[in-house]
Amino acid sequence: NKEYPFTEIEQRWQQFWDKEGTFTAPNQSEKPKYYLLDMFPYPSGAGLHAGHVENFAGSDILGRYKLARGFNVLHPMGWDAFGLPAEQYAVKTGTHPAKTTLTNIDNFRRQIKALGLAIDWTREVNTTDPHYFRWTQWIFLKLFQNKLAYVDERPVNWCPELGTVLANEEVVDGKSEVGGHPVERRNLRQWVLRITAYADRLLEGLDKLEWPDSTKAMQRNWIGRSTGANVTFSLESGDDSITVYTTRPDTLFGATYMVLAPEHPLVGKLVTGENLKAAQKYIQEAAGKSDLLRTELAKEKSGVFTGSYAINPVNGERIPIWIADYVLMSYGTGAIMAVPAHDERDHEFATKFNLPIIDVISPPEGEEPEEGEAFTGVGTMINSGEFNGLDSVTGKERIIAQLQAAGKGEAAVNYKLRDWLFSRQRYWGEPFPIVWVDDETWNSIKDLKTAVTALVPGEPVTYHQDGTLYHALPLPESALPLELPKTDNYEPAGDGESPLANNHDWVNIWFNLETGEGVPQSGEKPSSGTWIPARRETNTMPQWAGSCWYYLRYLDPANAEAILDPAIRDYWGVPDFYMGGAEHAVLHLLYARFWHLFLKDMGVVTDDEPFKKLFHQGIILGEDGEKMSKSRGNVVNPDDFIASHGADSLRAYLMFMGPLEDMKPWNSQGIEGVHRFLRRVCRDLVGSGDGLPPKIASDKPESTEMTRVLHETIRKVTADYDNIRFNTALSQLMIFMNQLNKEESLNVESAKDFARLLAPLAPHLAEELWHKLGGEGSVAFAGWPTWNEDLLKTDEVQIGLLVNGKPRGEAKVSKTAKQDEVLALAQADEKVSAHLSGKEIIKVIYVPGKILNVVVRG
Numbered sequence: 001n002k003e004y005p006f007t008e009i010e011q012r013w014q015q016f017w018d019k020e021g022t023f024t025a026p027n028q029s030e031k032p033k034y035y036l037l038d039m040f041p042y043p044s045g046a047g048l049h050a051g052h053v054e055n056f057a058g059s060d061i062l063g064r065y066k067l068a069r070g071f072n073v074l075h076p077m078g079w080d081a082f083g084l085p086a087e088q089y090a091v092k093t094g095t096h097p098a099k100t101t102l103t104n105i106d107n108f109r110r111q112i113k114a115l116g117l118a119i120d121w122t123r124e125v126n127t128t129d130p131h132y133f134r135w136t137q138w139i140f141l142k143l144f145q146n147k148l149a150y151v152d153e154r155p156v157n158w159c160p161e162l163g164t165v166l167a168n169e170e171v172v173d174g175k176s177e178v179g180g181h182p183v184e185r186r187n188l189r190q191w192v193l194r195i196t197a198y199a200d201r202l203l204e205g206l207d208k209l210e211w212p213d214s215t216k217a218m219q220r221n222w223i224g225r226s227t228g229a230n231v232t233f234s235l236e237s238g239d240d241s242i243t244v245y246t247t248r249p250d251t252l253f254g255a256t257y258m259v260l261a262p263e264h265p266l267v268g269k270l271v272t273g274e275n276l277k278a279a280q281k282y283i284q285e286a287a288g289k290s291d292l293l294r295t296e297l298a299k300e301k302s303g304v305f306t307g308s309y310a311i312n313p314v315n316g317e318r319i320p321i322w323i324a325d326y327v328l329m330s331y332g333t334g335a336i337m338a339v340p341a342h343d344e345r346d347h348e349f350a351t352k353f354n355l356p357i358i359d360v361i362s363p364p365e366g367e368e369p370e371e372g373e374a375f376t377g378v379g380t381m382i383n384s385g386e387f388n389g390l391d392s393v394t395g396k397e398r399i400i401a402q403l404q405a406a407g408k409g410e411a412a413v414n415y416k417l418r419d420w421l422f423s424r425q426r427y428w429g430e431p432f433p434i435v436w437v438d439d440e441t442w443n444s445i446k447d448l449k450t451a452v453t454a455l456v457p458g459e460p461v462t463y464h465q466d467g468t469l470y471h472a473l474p475l476p477e478s479a480l481p482l483e484l485p486k487t488d489n490y491e492p493a494g495d496g497e498s499p500l501a502n503n504h505d506w507v508n509i510w511f512n513l514e515t516g517e518g519v520p521q522s523g524e525k526p527s528s529g530t531w532i533p534a535r536r537e538t539n540t541m542p543q544w545a546g547s548c549w550y551y552l553r554y555l556d557p558a559n560a561e562a563i564l565d566p567a568i569r570d571y572w573g574v575p576d577f578y579m580g581g582a583e584h585a586v587l588h589l590l591y592a593r594f595w596h597l598f599l600k601d602m603g604v605v606t607d608d609e610p611f612k613k614l615f616h617q618g619i620i621l622g623e624d625g626e627k628m629s630k631s632r633g634n635v636v637n638p639d640d641f642i643a644s645h646g647a648d649s650l651r652a653y654l655m656f657m658g659p660l661e662d663m664k665p666w667n668s669q670g671i672e673g674v675h676r677f678l679r680r681v682c683r684d685l686v687g688s689g690d691g692l693p694p695k696i697a698s699d700k701p702e703s704t705e706m707t708r709v710l711h712e713t714i715r716k717v718t719a720d721y722d723n724i725r726f727n728t729a730l731s732q733l734m735i736f737m738n739q740l741n742k743e744e745s746l747n748v749e750s751a752k753d754f755a756r757l758l759a760p761l762a763p764h765l766a767e768e769l770w771h772k773l774g775g776e777g778s779v780a781f782a783g784w785p786t787w788n789e790d791l792l793k794t795d796e797v798q799i800g801l802l803v804n805g806k807p808r809g810e811a812k813v814s815k816t817a818k819q820d821e822v823l824a825l826a827q828a829d830e831k832v833s834a835h836l837s838g839k840e841i842i843k844v845i846y847v848p849g850k851i852l853n854v855v856v857r858g
């Protein structure tokens with residue numbers, strides 16, 4: 001540590017940056033702006049994990065590089081701090097989630113500061129701070145007023161263990177994503193956001209984004225736009241019809257049976273006596289399964305025959321109607337025409353239940369499916385009457401047109417995307433700024449012109465419970481934030497009710513129609529003003545809410561008057577670069593895009609998209625190549641490595657492991673190697689004591705080779721930082737140090753250039769070096785060195801070209817040129833070749849960097 005007192009160095013510069021406010025980004029500047037955003041962390045009790053460190057160090061390197069290149073860089077940090085763990089901890093220990101959250105945040109901040117990130121800490125945001133969530137509630141109010149928030153009784157993913165409803169995205173393989181607990185279906189009253197109203201814009205917007213292709217593809221699939229037709233089949237009995245949604249009307253002649261979802265309203269009517277028992281049992285079983293489980297491709301197909309038949313509208317064929325759970329009520333029309341020859345699931349089903357399979361599309365040559373499989377591609381229509389011979393793409397259009405003319409169908413578009421289930425039965429979330437009043441109260445106030453009633457446009461949002469109709473009333477903006485009640489009871493109230501329902505004095509209130517204030521109904525009704533009995537909404541918002549718009553609040557975090565000042569927004573715009581894990585490919589990144597589009601429609605922002613450029617850092621595996629986890633005991637704690645090797649070593653090692661986007665295993669030996677390199681930098685360039693180390697000189701000239709390596713390093717490292725190739729940037733810095741090892745001296749100015757190049761990767765050591773060399777201010781603002789192309793060419797040397805030992809010419813070649821290349825040059829040289837022509841070469845002697853002697857005969 002004497003050669004490299006990293007702890008002392010790192011603390012010194014962290015204090016310096018803090019004291020000087022080095023990384024505070026002004027909201028106005030002559031410089032071009034660069035807004036660098038990290039996915040803000042959930043401050044868990046476990047502290048930073050290796051993935052956080054990789055993410056933050058990686059973006060910090062980019063940010064510091066941009067600073068040096070003359071940008072006004074904004075790199076903020078904050079906390080996505082609502083969520084389950086703090087609440088579960090509260091249930092267990094009685095510690096208020098707010099307290100746990102603040103303790104965890106303090107620990108996260110300490111750890112992040114110890115990494116030496118160039119963060120503007122004046123802009124910290126915390127989603128659980130009422131000054132912050134006031135605006136989350138404000139956005140919800142706007143959604144509500146714009147008819148984009150509604151309540152619905154719907155089958156939801158109910159997790160008895162967690163006592164809450166989960167979003168589809170929070171359920172993995174039928175289990176809760178958090179904790180892996182079983183999840184069942186249950187009907188509950190829920191708040192839902194109409195994200196589907198934005199489906200097309202969310203889809204189209206993807207084309208403009210510089211995002212990893214895989215992430216864009218996942219969003220496309222999640223939105224799942226498909227085009228086809230709704231086709232109507234009459235029942236054989238003639239007294240009703242079934243409409244199906246199909247993407248392949250061109251396969252209509254191959255429809256050999258139909259399937260209804262078990263929940264389809266016609267099921268009851270179609271099941272005949274002898275099939276009743278089996279059908280009832282089947283329907284009951286299906287009710288317990290999630291959509292995900294039901295549609296799994298690998299799942300063994302199941303189903304029951306109804307006993308009824310329908311008529312195929314194109315050929316009059318009589319086809320049986322089945323019930324099967326692979327058809328979902330929530331998609332299309334909840335019914336399908338089954339074409340086993342050209343759909344995998346139908347094929348499996350038909351094979352299992354011995355239903356006919358008729359080929360109606362002939363595959364193009366070379367695309368024939370394996371024996372016993374469906375052909376799902378496009379091809380030439382066969383067995384399709386008048387359409388035979390048509391290519392199936394044209395056939396699709398023609399059949400749709402014909403069905404349309406006959407009144408039996410029409411073109412249709414469907415989306416997989418569902419409206420966003422937006423409520424949770426939790427304590428530790430944003431309360432909804434909504435109260436409920438019963439029908440009688442509603443009728444008594446609806447014609448009053450009050451601050452509150454003015455906020456309820458059009459059809460009111462209502463729900464029925466126990467024979468009473470309830471109406472939603474929003475709080476006026478002036479009543480925000482609506483804070484959580486202080487309580488010690490965080491246990492769910494049971495039966496899907498949120499823990500907030502336990503707080504009777506918070507829930508059951510006299511509600512003021514002008515101010516939105518509430519006072520406990522258990523007390524007196526206040527005498528002045530218009531007060532009505534009301535019940536507060538007891539659900540809270542999901543954790544996604546706060547993370548949907550935090551990148552906007554960083555711009556203007558203390559604004560108490562507005563969500564953000566338009567002048568500040570116009571300067572910073574949206575983030576230029578967003579870095580975070582690929583696990584957020586759909587949820588957070590889709591929800592945030594939705595809110596951003598909505599906020600654009602509200603005039604709050606001016607761009608369509610929040611995150612133009614997105615980058616995912618790769619997952620870091622444990623030393624054993626397995627995923628890091630507490631249970632495997634292979635978790636890397638940054639605190640330990642900062643203590644033993646220093647933050648610079650940790651940062652640089654995380655980058656040295658490989659390309660930032662790659663998945664890679666942690667290796668304790670690896671950090672040693674990077675640490676030794678930094679120690680050498682410290683020993684040879686910074687030195688100990690007051691003076692400069694002996695090799696650094698302002699008077700002694702450095703060798704041309706040293707200069708060449710410096711310029712090569714500037715060129716290479718610049719390109720590598722530009723291309724987010726931090727691993728090879730570090731390798732090149734190592735090459736520089738290897739060269740220095742062979743040299744007598746290095747010019748002070750060259751050493752300063754090296755300090756600038758090193759600064760993004762190892763900012764503390766670079767700062768130390770910069771100041772030792774007499775640099776002013778922070779190296780982060782010391783600009784970026786440039787290289788001279790001409791100096792790079794000194795790699796070339798003069799070679800003497802000899803024939804039979806006699807000098808005949810000269811050539812300029814690269815020092816690393818091979819014998820064959822030099823011989824070719826010699827043969828191409830006019831003078832030399834004159835001595836070679838017509839002679840037989842019997843030997844070539846090549847001394848790299850000096851001579852090439854060609855021995856000839858004849």
Ligand code: ANZ
Pocket residue numbers: 225226245246247248251261326327328329330331332333334335336337338339341342343376414
């Ligand atoms: C007949 C057909 C023939 C189909 C064929 C496909 C291939 P996407 O692309 O995902 O929109 N389908 C329709 N509604 C369904 C539901 N509620 N549950 C399960 N499956 C349903 O898929 C649309 C296709 O999925 C539809 O086109 C329908 O099967 C099925 F060679 O109709 B197809």
